[in-house]
Amino acid sequence: xxxxxxxxxxxxxxxxxxxxxxGWDMPIHYGSQLEEHHQVRRGCGLFDVSHMRVVDLxxxxxxxxxxxxxxxxxxxxxxxxxxxxxxxxxxxxGVIDDLIVYHFADDRFRLVVNAGTADxxxxxxxxxxxxxxxxxxxxxxxxxxxxxQGPTAPQTLYAAVAGSEAAVAALxxxxxxxxxxxxxxxxxxxxxxxxxxxxxxxIMLPATxxxxxxxxxxxxxxxxxxxxxxxxxxxxxGMNLYGQDMDEQIGPLESGLSWTVDLKNAERxxxxxxxxxxxxxxQLVGLVLLDRGVLRSHQKVITAQGEGETTSGTFSPSxxxxxxxxxxxxxxxxxxxxxxxxxxxxxKARVVKAPFVRNGKVLVSVE
Numbered sequence: 001x002x003x004x005x006x007x008x009x010x011x012x013x014x015x016x017x018x019x020x021x022x023g024w025d026m027p028i029h030y031g032s033q034l035e036e037h038h039q040v041r042r043g044c045g046l047f048d049v050s051h052m053r054v055v056d057l058x059x060x061x062x063x064x065x066x067x068x069x070x071x072x073x074x075x076x077x078x079x080x081x082x083x084x085x086x087x088x089x090x091x092x093x094g095v096i097d098d099l100i101v102y103h104f105a106d107d108r109f110r111l112v113v114n115a116g117t118a119d120x121x122x123x124x125x126x127x128x129x130x131x132x133x134x135x136x137x138x139x140x141x142x143x144x145x146x147x148x149q150g151p152t153a154p155q156t157l158y159a160a161v162a163g164s165e166a167a168v169a170a171l172x173x174x175x176x177x178x179x180x181x182x183x184x185x186x187x188x189x190x191x192x193x194x195x196x197x198x199x200x201x202x203i204m205l206p207a208t209x210x211x212x213x214x215x216x217x218x219x220x221x222x223x224x225x226x227x228x229x230x231x232x233x234x235x236x237x238g239m240n241l242y243g244q245d246m247d248e249q250i251g252p253l254e255s256g257l258s259w260t261v262d263l264k265n266a267e268r269x270x271x272x273x274x275x276x277x278x279x280x281x282x283q284l285v286g287l288v289l290l291d292r293g294v295l296r297s298h299q300k301v302i303t304a305q306g307e308g309e310t311t312s313g314t315f316s317p318s319x320x321x322x323x324x325x326x327x328x329x330x331x332x333x334x335x336x337x338x339x340x341x342x343x344x345x346x347x348k349a350r351v352v353k354a355p356f357v358r359n360g361k362v363l364v365s366v367e
Contacts, residue, residue, distance in 0.1 A: 001025065005050035006144045006207040010214050014224050022116030024051040026227055033228035037317045040149050040196050040233055041360050044156040045225035046217050047147035053118035054140040054204055055111040055125070056185075061132035062109050066101060068270055069128055071252060073262035077103035083174040083191060086260050087252050088124065089272025094248040095255065097121050098240065100193060102176055104183060112145075112204075114242050128271070142186075144210035148222060149200030149233075151360060157190075157201055159220035161213060164190060168201065195230065197237025197358045232314050235323065238286065238354025244297055245284065245311045245325055251276060254327060256284035256354070280330055284311065286354035287324040288366055289340065291347035295324035300341040301349075305329035310340065318357045321366040325354065 002025040011018060016027035027048070029036060039045050057065070066074040072086035082103050088096040097117040102110040113121045122139055129135050148157050158165040167177045168190045176191035186206050194200040205213060218224070231241070238256075240246055246255035253261065253276060261276065262268075287310065289295050295313030308328030316323045324340075332338070334353055339346040352364045 003051070005048055006210040007048045007050060007146075007214055010211055011048065011224070016224070016226060019227070021227055022051065022114075024115060026051060027224070029226040029228045030224050033226065033232070034317055036223070036225045036229035037232050039223045040198060040225055040229065041318055041357070042151065044148060044150040044152040044222045045196075045229070046214065046222040047149065047225050047230060048145075048214075049147050049202065050144040050207070050210065051115035052145055053113050053115065053121070054143045054145070055113060055122060056138040056140055057109040057111065057135065058107060058138070059132075059135040060107050061135040062107055065129060065132045065135050066109060067268055069125065070099075070101065071261040071270055071272065073265060073268065074101060074103070074109075075265070076262075077101070080104060081171075081176045083176060083193060085174070087246075087257060088121065089251070089270070089275075090248055091272055091275060093251040093272045093275030093277075095242070095246040095250060095252060095257075096124055096248060098242055098246070098257070098260075102189075102191065110189070117242060142207055143204050144207045146203045146205070146210065146214060146217070147194055147200060148203065148217060149194045149196045149225075150198050152221070153198070153200040156217060156220045156222045160216035160222070161188075161190075161203070168192065195237075195239055196233040197239070197355055198233075198360065232317060235312050235314050235325070236316050236318055236355065236357035238325070238356060240284075240325070241312055250327075251280075253277060253280045254282040254284065256325070282308070282327050283330050283332070284325055284327050285332060285334075286352040286356060286364065287326050287338070287340065287349045288319075288352050288356075288364060289322035289324075289347060289349045291349075293322060293342045293345075293347050295322045295340060295342075295349075299324075301326050301328055302339040302341065302346065303328055303332050303336065305331040308332070316356060319362050319364070319366055323356050324349075
């Protein structure tokens, strides 16, 4: 038996198929992964993401600590509630984890890290924090997280959570607000973030309130969505998955995450900076399969510049085609014809720019 979120019994009541995910008992689907995928693209889907770990940072050393810890520059965070996507790197330039940093004051930040790396991440943070005297790191096991995603997510949220419209209706993407304007440690935080390529929110709230809010969201026409559709949605949106598209041996520049690395300030010596290559020999690209078959991870990609490998692959319900992210030689260009080795056969594919789908629209031709 794995760890269970505060919504575990809610999933059982909805006849979810529960599987192990990073040591957690999580719903992979509630009947039809395909229907759940389309629900998020066309309406509103609800995800239990309480297995993700919330970590609060407080103290006067928050900014200098984060400036050293992550590859993106927290100096960009100047307004209350602003969020930043970034990576923590090891000294060799590999990715320890990708995470979101929320800013509430110069002495108060919040991080959200991945479930499978949470313990490792917190241990790493604590080790780096030894050089910063005025800093407290507080993992928040008392919080739950619910993602409300899709084109009708705002209406569902506003109908289910009293006061949410007044608090967050004007929020731009990657901004967050406390419900009711209260920033106490047990207050509800609503962020305009997500992992689907659609509009939506992620709610961080006391675990004791999670089931009540979940039920209210269901009554407001939200539908439960499992991990299976979460993966096809994020891949269509061109979003990386830690452990597949990047890890401790692979850096952000080779993982399509160069936009999360800020090198403008030459004096900011963040961990792993000196190990980043000036000219990466590999890059992460999108692939669309032109022949019949299904792309999966760890399939060989043959290009004119050399071999590569798919890192994530799936059948895209929105495109009715097979798609993948692949790490290939740096010289491979958009539009190039490549081959993917599937079951000892070489099938034709084309290099494209991710995302494949965003805000319900297919952005890539499958011809």
